[in-house]
Amino acid sequence: MGPSSTSEAKAYFGRMIFISILYTLSVIGVNLLDAAQDLSQPVRIGLSILPVIPAFFMLLAILAFVRSWDEVQQRILTEGALIGSALVGFGTFTYGWMQGAIDLPPIHASFILPMLILATWLSSVVIKRRYV
Amino acid sequence: MKNIIHILRAEKRLSQAALAEKVGVSRQAINAVETGKHDPSLALAFKIAHAFDKTIEDIFTMDP
Secondary structure (H helix, E strand, O other), X not given: OOOOHHHHHHHHHHHHHHHHHHHHHHXXXXXXXXXXXXXXXXXXXXXXXXXXXXXXXXXXXXHHHHHOOOHHHHHHHHHHHHXXXXXXXXXXXXXXXXXXXXXXXXXXXXXXXXXXXXXXXXXXXXXXXXXX | OEEXXXXXXXXXXXXHHHHHHHHOOOHHHHHHHHOOOOOOOHHXXXXXXXXXXXXXXXXXXXXX
């Protein structure tokens, strides 16, 4: 991050807190509505994808923050994202094949995005050691 | 790519952090460029050269 990054970081954390609150409310609201009401199939589909909207805005906030970084920091994250995606991709791919051979519990698809974020972060931490 | 940033910094008694602030990047970025771990973009190379009143060729040379 450059010298102007402090204000960018503050704006980023502000946005993320706001979006996280919206995300939490949407998840709680969707579960409460789904459990309490006898809803039609189209409404249930619409409600089920409601948490995706704040998650999408989270991605936009992350993108805006990353664009305020300098080229070395962007390079670290790019390599981290590449390795993180490869780890999650090959991991789930391997798990899928193993499920055909042995009795393994299914992975919920909604865990893929958090796994990608975690793997990208962990990879970036390791890659950062090469550059700084 | 080789560079003489550490020599120029020493001449001007400039820390990595001070140079970073001058060119608008992080101290880690200056360290990565200085140690040859990262080849800077043309824009960053120009900014670093400008900070020392030098040309890019004065500071950066290609490894044989």
